[in-house]
Amino acid sequence: MGRYSQPNMVDSLKDHVLTEYQSTERIRHFRLAVPDGHRLQGHYWVHLLFTPIGIVVGGDLLGRGAVGGGGKDYGVDWFSCRLDEHYLCSKFFSDVWQKEVAVKDVRAIAKDHRDGEWDPSKLDGIPDILAWRDAKWRAFMRIADDVEGLVIEEPFDFVETLRREGWRCDGGDVPGYDFPLNDAGWLCAIQQRFAQEYARLHPAPPVPTA
Secondary structure: OOOOOOHHHHHHOOOOEEEEOOOOOOOEEEEEEOOOOOOOOOOOOEEEEEEOOEEEEEEOOOOOOEEEOOOOOOOHHHHOOOOOHHHHHHOOOOOEEOHHHHHHHHHHHHHHHHOOOOOOOOOOOOOOHHHHHHHHHHHHHHHHHHHHOOOOOOHHHHHHHHHHOOOOOOOOOOOOEEOOHHHHHHHHHHHHHHHHHHHHHOOOOOOOOO
């Protein structure tokens, strides 16, 4: 399992084969699909267009599709390489606030408080640091529970609640934000299957022997 791709996503594409449609010098068109006559015939089609202005990924898995890349450095050769999942998604998506990400991030903040990672630089006025850590852990865990229970639903309210408990961004990532998890997972699974199939269709030339 990768950072975004899930085992069920990868497994759903394991029987897909890659076909290149009639293409031009500037635009190449591929389809990933289960072969005719196989189980799930016609399901989960994925079409990929490689154009001078970007890569278009569409079909049954990505909702409205995804457009990314752009320019000569982001073509078929790039998409068929082994790519880090976060790097790949950064070319297609922007960060969005998501409840699942917010819950995970706040629970991590709670754990860091309990472990002493967020101890104030000056401990004057805090007679019992262990009690302070425990209180902060409980406070942030309550915030995570409120997000999970839909008591907190909006990003602004979420961030303001964190700030009231003493959280500060300090130039780092804002909790709760990530690439859209479902679309990112499918994009990564599609790219990995595309790379496998493209290598099958275009094997590397044999290494000459002396």
